[in-house]
Amino acid sequence: MSQIDRLLNPLTARADTVTRAGHLIALAGVVLPLFMIGILKFTAIEVEALKPLISNTPWLAWLYPVFGAAGASYLLGVVEVITAILFILSPWSAMAGIVGGALGALIFATTSSTLLAMPIWEAGSGGFPWLSGLGTFLIKDISMMGISLLILGQSFTRLRR
Numbered sequence: 643m644s645q646i647d648r649l650l651n652p653l654t655a656r657a658d659t660v661t662r663a664g665h666l667i668a669l670a671g672v673v674l675p676l677f678m679i680g681i682l683k684f685t686a687i688e689v690e691a692l693k694p695l696i697s698n699t700p701w702l703a704w705l706y707p708v709f710g711a712a713g714a715s716y717l718l719g720v721v722e723v724i725t726a727i728l729f730i731l732s733p734w735s736a737m738a739g740i741v742g743g744a745l746g747a748l749i750f751a752t753t754s755s756t757l758l759a760m761p762i763w764e765a766g767s768g769g770f771p772w773l774s775g776l777g778t779f780l781i782k783d784i785s786m787m788g789i790s791l792l793i794l795g796q797s798f799t800r801l802r803r
Contacts, residue, residue: 668789669729672746675786677726683719692718695776699759702752725749732793736801743794750787756780 682688689712696702696714705714728742762777763770773781 669732669793672786672789672793673726673729676722676729676746676749680719680722680726683715683722688719689715695756695760699756701755701759721745722749729793732797736797739793739797740801743790743792743797746790747787747794750783750790753780753783754787 679688683692692715693711696705705717708714709717725742725745728738729746732739732742757777757780760776760780762774762780764772764774764777
């Protein structure tokens, strides 16, 4: 056995443990913001905070004429909380993972898409790559979309077995 193999064997033996821990942490990293921000959607502060995001994004602006400002916020909150619950259930239910993963991917694709419509670069600092406060808030949703897609794919695989 080479010296490199002797160094790597204890690490590779723990690969499954590290993978499981990473999966749980990634899941918590999606569930916590979805649940916490979802609950905030029922507050007046969040209803107001969403106005520039929804109003200035052409593919989301229809929500206000249809549901009103509070109704749109409440709808988003309900979908986010339900998605968080489905993600919590996903280790035990492939179907919860499929529905939650699809909803999560849709939520985060939608929020990530606002990066295309909103001013996300810090104008006073010369623009790219300096993100504004809004940009730093939204950019994380790209990774959460990836986690949602992983849960969706893993759940489809579990359902097939």
